Structure formats: C-alpha cells, structure tokens
Amino acid sequence: MMPDTSPRTPSRSAVLRAELVTQASESAPRPRTVATGRVAVAAVVTFALAGATTGAAVAATGVLTPPSSVAISMDEMLMYSFPGTEFLGTPLIVTGSDETIVDLGLRPDDATGLALRVGCIDAGRYDIVIDGVADGWVQCTESDVVGGPSLAGGSSQYELTASGPQTVTVRGTHGDRYVVWVSWSQPPVAPEPSQAQADALADGVVTREEYLAGLDRYVACMEASGWQVYGIDREADVVSYSIEAISGADDLRCYAAEFSELDMGWQVSRE
Amino acid sequence: MSIPPSGVDRDDWSQAQRGVGEGFGRIFDRHRDRVYRHVLRLVPVPADADDAVAIVFFETWRRRDDARLVDGSLLPWLLVTATKVTQNLTRSARRHRALLAKLPAEEHARDHADHLDDGPASTALRELPLVDRHVITLCVLEGLTDREAALVLGLPVGTVKSRLSRAKRRLAARVDPHSAPLTRLDEAAHDA
Numbered sequence: 001m002m003p004d005t006s007p008r009t010p011s012r013s014a015v016l017r018a019e020l021v022t023q024a025s026e027s028a029p030r031p032r033t034v035a036t037g038r039v040a041v042a043a044v045v046t047f048a049l050a051g052a053t054t055g056a057a058v059a060a061t062g063v064l065t066p067p068s069s070v071a072i073s074m075d076e077m078l079m080y081s082f083p084g085t086e087f088l089g090t091p092l093i094v095t096g097s098d099e100t101i102v103d104l105g106l107r108p109d110d111a112t113g114l115a116l117r118v119g120c121i122d123a124g125r126y127d128i129v130i131d132g133v134a135d136g137w138v139q140c141t142e143s144d145v146v147g148g149p150s151l152a153g154g155s156s157q158y159e160l161t162a163s164g165p166q167t168v169t170v171r172g173t174h175g176d177r178y179v180v181w182v183s184w185s186q187p188p189v190a191p192e193p194s195q196a197q198a199d200a201l202a203d204g205v206v207t208r209e210e211y212l213a214g215l216d217r218y219v220a221c222m223e224a225s226g227w228q229v230y231g232i233d234r235e236a237d238v239v240s241y242s243i244e245a246i247s248g249a250d251d252l253r254c255y256a257a258e259f260s261e262l263d264m265g266w267q268v269s270r271e
Numbered sequence: 272m273s274i275p276p277s278g279v280d281r282d283d284w285s286q287a288q289r290g291v292g293e294g295f296g297r298i299f300d301r302h303r304d305r306v307y308r309h310v311l312r313l314v315p316v317p318a319d320a321d322d323a324v325a326i327v328f329f330e331t332w333r334r335r336d337d338a339r340l341v342d343g344s345l346l347p348w349l350l351v352t353a354t355k356v357t358q359n360l361t362r363s364a365r366r367h368r369a370l371l372a373k374l375p376a377e378e379h380a381r382d383h384a385d386h387l388d389d390g391p392a393s394t395a396l397r398e399l400p401l402v403d404r405h406v407i408t409l410c411v412l413e414g415l416t417d418r419e420a421a422l423v424l425g426l427p428v429g430t431v432k433s434r435l436s437r438a439k440r441r442l443a444a445r446v447d448p449h450s451a452p453l454t455r456l457d458e459a460a461h462d463a
Contacts, residue, residue: 012375013303016325017296019373023332025292132285134336161342164281264429268436 077181082115082157084188084249091183095121097175102168102182107160111184114158114165120145124176129169130158138178157187188249190256197258206265214262215239221254238267281343288335299328302346309350309408312393313357322371323360327353329367339423347415347423354404395445403438410435 078085088108094100104114118126120140127137135156158165170180193201196217200210212234219229222243227250230242243251255263280301286294303324310323331338331345331352341347356363364371396404409420410431417435421428 012321015374016328017299019370020299020328020332021292021296023292023329024287024295025290027290027332027335131281132288133281133340134338164343264432268433 077117081117082185082187084252085113085115085157086186087115088184088186091181093179093181095177095179096170097172097177099169099171100180102170102180104166104168104182108184110186112160113185113187114160114168115181115183115185115187116156116158116168117181118170119179119181121177121179124172124174124178126176126178127171128156129171131164131166132169157185159187188252190260191253192257193261194257197262201261201265206262206269208266211262211266212239214259215241218254218259221258222250225250225254227251279343280345281340284338284340284345287332295328295332298345302349303328305346306349306353309353309412310357312412313354313397313404314360315397319360322364323353323357325371325374326356326360326363326367329370330356330363339425341415341419341422347409347413347419350408350413351405351423354401354408358401395442398445399438399441402434403441406431406435407438407442411439 074087074091078087088111092102094102116128118128118138120126120138123140123142123145125137125139128135168180168182170178172178194217197214200206200214215232215234219232219241222229227243232241233239280298283294283297287298306327307320307324310320310327311317314320314323327349331349334352338345338348396407399407405424406420409415409423410417415423417428417431420426420435421431424431426434
C-alpha cells in the first residue's frame with residue numbers, strides 16, 4: 001500500500017510556514033557599511049556583457065582599481081580552462097573589488113553555455129553568485145599571487161536555461177581585488193562511443209582485455225592527434241597515465257570515443 | 272527526470288536570501304509533501320516524519336550558503352538534507368528543539384501503520400550507508416539524472432555513477448540475497 005501523502009494538519013503546517021518566513025525575513029543582509037578611515041570606493045559596479053556580436057574574441061576591460069596589470073591569453077583560456085569550447089561574442093574582462101555585478105544581457109542565439117573564470121589579484125576569498133544564488137568561490141593565498149595576479153582559480157561553464165543565467169556577481173572583502181572573465185560559449189559535445197567501444201560494452205561486462213584494448217585505442221587516438229601519453233602503468237589494476245595539460249580538447253574527444261565507458265565500467269567492477 | 276520545471280525555485284530562493292521571507296514560504300508550499308514522502312521512507316517511526324520535515328526546512332535555511340540548486344530547483348538539495356537529517360534524527364532535533372516546541376501537534380494523529388508500506392525495500396534502504404542512501408534517493412526514487420545528482424552532491428558524475436552501481440548492488444542484496452548482480456547495461460538503462 002502506498003504511503004498516505006495527504007497534506008499535514010493545516011495548523012501545524014501553517015505555523016511551520018510562518019516560522020520559516022519569519023526566519024528568512026529576519027536574516028536579511030544588513031546594509032553595507034564602510035569602516036572609518038577606509039576609502040569608500042564604489043562598492044557595487046555593474047558591467048554588461050555584450051552578446052550581440054559574434055566571432056570577435058577581443059577583450060573589453062573595465063577597470064575599477066587600476067594599479068595592476070592582468071594579462072589574459074585567449075589561447076591559454078581555451079587550452080587550459082575550456083578545451084574544445086567556442087567563445088561567442090566579446091568576452092568581458094573586469095577587475096574589481098567588493099561587489100561586481102555582470103549583467104549578462106541578451107545572449108547570442110547560438111550560445112548554449114556561459115564560460116566564467118574568476119582569478120585573484122590579491123589574496124582572499126571571492127564568492128561567486130549566479131542569479132542571486134551562491135555558486136561557490138575562488139580562494140587564493142599570498143603564495144598564489146606573489147608572482148602577480150593569478151588565474152589559477154576555478155573555471156565554470158554553465159548550461160543555459162530559458163530563464164538564466166542573467167547575472168554573475170562576484171564579492172570580495174576588505175577591498176581585495178579580483179578579475180572576472182566571462183563569455184557566452186558553445187561547450188563541446190562529447191562524441192558517441194566508437195564502434196569498437198560499443199561492441200565491447202554490448203554484453204554488459206568489461207573484461208580486462210577489453211579495458212586494455214580501449215586504453216590502447218585511446219592512446220593511439222591521442223598520438224594520432226600529436227600528443228604523448230606518459231607513464232602508462234599497464235600492470236596496475238586500474239591503469240594510471242599522464243597527459244599534457246594543453247591536450248584538453250583532443251583528450252575529451254579521444255577519451256569519450258574510445259575509453260570513457262570502458263574505463264568507468266572496469267573501475268566500477270573493481271570496487 | 273521528476274524535479275520541477277527549470278528555474279521554479281530560483282526567484283523565490285533569491286528573494287528569500289534578500290530577506291523576502293515569503294519566498295521561502297512558497298518553496299515550503301511547493302516541496303513539503305515531497306519531502307514528507309521521502310522522510311517517511313527513512314524515519315524508523317512514522318510519527319517522527321512531521322518533525323523531520325520541519326527540521327529539513329530549518330536546516331536548509333541555517334545552511335543556506337551551502338545550498339545548491341539543480342536547474343533552478345531546490346528540491347534535490349532538500350532531499351539530500353532530509354537524508355542527512357534522518358541519519359540521526361535525535362541529534363538533528365536537539366539543534367532545533369526550541370523551534371520544534373513552537374509547532375503544535377497534529378490535531379488528528381494518523382495511524383501510519385495503516386498507510387505506510389514499510390516493506391523490505393524501505394527497511395533495506397534505511398540500512399544502507401548514508402552515501403548509498405543519497406544516490407538511491409536521488410537517482411532511483413526521485414528520478415534525477417546522474418548529472419543532476421552530481422550537481423547537488425558536489426561530486427564528479429563518474430563518482431555518482433560508481434556509487435549508484437555499488438548502492439544498487441547492496442540494496443538488491445539486502446532485498447533479495449539471491450538476486451543477480453547488476454550489469455553496466457542496467458546502469459545504462461538508468462542513464463538513458
């Protein structure tokens with residue numbers, strides 16, 4: 001018999017609801033205050049991401065706090081952070097402190113994602129908020145930024161929905177500075193498994209031979225694309241190997257086509 | 272997938288975080304029954320379910336900075352919170368005892384024994400480790416995809432897949448010790 005899922009007694013439910021509404025109402029963020037003696041720079045600055053033009057990978061830079069040089073290479077962004085992604089329109093790069101709101105505005109028709117990277121100019125924690133909802137943070141120590149601004153923080157690519165994202169907000173504290181890079185994007189679509197991988201998966205069991213054959217096809221695919229796969233330990237139960245960081249897009253393609261399902265199936269069977 | 276349409280909670284959750292309490296009230300209205308059905312599976316005594324629901328929403332607000340929306344829905348996060356809360360209901364209730372004391376008892380206590388299907392599957396689910404209960408709840412009972420479950424649990428998709436496979440085997444072994452082990456094709460059927 002199915003559980004009785006009729007609503008709770010109204011009086012209890014109503015009291016609980018009222019309590020939740022009260023809690024949320026009383027937890028409203030307090031107004032921003034500036035400590036005595038601190039320079040009151042603009043606490044909130046809004047920038048707009050242009051989405052109408054396509055193909056121009058030229059950075060528009062808005063500078064809130066000027067005395068720092070931030071160099072961003074589109075090629076490196078593509079290789080390390082978003083391999084296989086196509087950037088659309090003009091990426092927005094803005095340095096800021098305290099709170100910066102990026103109004104994403106109209107998206108290009110062919111955009112399917114939003115690529116975001118937040119880096120540190122000063123050591124500190126920088127919270128990322130998407131459409132008003134906390135979505136993680138980037139944190140840098142002094143050692144991360146001793147050589148200059150660091151883009152070593154995390155990168156994210158968001159799928160677009162009918163209603164969002166509409167804004168990206170970054171919040172720092174104590175005037176610590178950060179850099180925001182954001183662009184409309186088309187994330188890569190992983191290829192379907194190759195026929196060889198599909199055949200190996202057909203019986204629902206991944207044998208050691210099938211696992212290693214998939215690994216060999218993956219390595220061959222990488223080498224055919226001009227990359228080396230290092231330190232392959234074929235004797236290990238779960239084979240380890242290393243690839244070059246800049247091989248990202250080819251790694252995604254070769255792994256999905258030749259090895260990903262076999263790799264996962266084998267590892268699951270060893271647990 | 273059985274979570275509500277994309278973005279359904281996003282505006283309300285955003286408003287609540289800005290101090291518009293009614294936003295959290297609307298989220299409560301939208302999901303309380305779903306949360307109630309979920310905790311019924313997990314509490315050892317059905318009479319605890321109402322307190323568990325209240326604690327889930329209190330905890331969700333207390334830890335609101337950690338909450339994750341999946342395609343704009345807070346429901347997966349509420350279910351994960353419910354699974355954690357029911358792991359140790361006594362400890363969870365201790366933190367919120369003052370708030371629970373404000374809530375009136377049900378006017379007409381139901382005889383849950385007449386309504387709840389507390390069969391071997393429910394018993395087996397309660398006996399699983401917490402990590403297994405999370406993925407079974409989200410992927411099997413609530414129909415989330417592996418990607419959605421990964422988002423709300425903060426795990427790589429591959430980890431969710433492997434945990435789900437292991438959890439299914441453990442659950443099947445508890446329900447029917449003679450059942451055949453699951454294959455990759457069974458999992459692929461889920462992913463489809």
